Structures are given as structure tokens and as C-alpha cells.
Amino acid sequence: MEEKYKISYSGVEIGELKRKTEENKVKHHFVPAQKGLQVVEAKIRMFPELFEESNGWTEPIPLFENRILDAKRFGAGAHIVNQTDGFELELVETEN
DSSP states (O other): OEEEEEEEETTEEEEEEEEEEETTEEEEEEEEOHHHHHHHHHHHTTOGGGSSOOSSSBSOOHHHHHHHHHHHHTTOOSEEEOTTSSEEEEEEEEEO
16 A cells, blocks of 8 residues: 655644655655755755655655554544644645
8 A cells, every 4th residue: 555645843844754654664755845844844854865855766755654553543543633742744645
């Protein structure tokens, strides 16, 4: 199964996350939106993995994977937000 999420920070789109599950293993591919990242760079500088495109399918990015798993546990998952920061994950596509 493959899912695609639009990632935003404080309303500014900062990238796209593809999440793939095969044989009970999860992989991520992140593509940053450079223009958006420039706007919020000072606020999210502590997450260097958000500033470079993934080299193929990689191990899950904990920042996003933990939020996705938590949301799915509670029956959510299409729009994921956390009250502690400005990150938002919006599910835009699902393929089986």
C-alpha cells in the first residue's frame, strides 16, 4: 500500500511524503518544497531531514511516522495535526 501526504508547517507547504508498506515494512520518500522551507526554515531547522529529498525509499522519518501511527490508532489519518507544533499532514492519495 502506498500513501501520499502533503506536509505543511503553520499553513506553509514544506513538502510531500510518500509512505509505502510492503511485507510489514514501512518506507518513506520525502520531497521538500524549497520555497515553503525558506519561509519557515528558522522554526524547523532542527529537522535537517526535511531539507533534502530522500535518496529513494528510506527508513521512516520518525517525526512523521509517529504521527501517522498515532492518528491511525485513533481512527484518524486523513488530516493529522498536533497541538504542540505547527506540522500538518494531509492525506492526498492512497494506492493499494
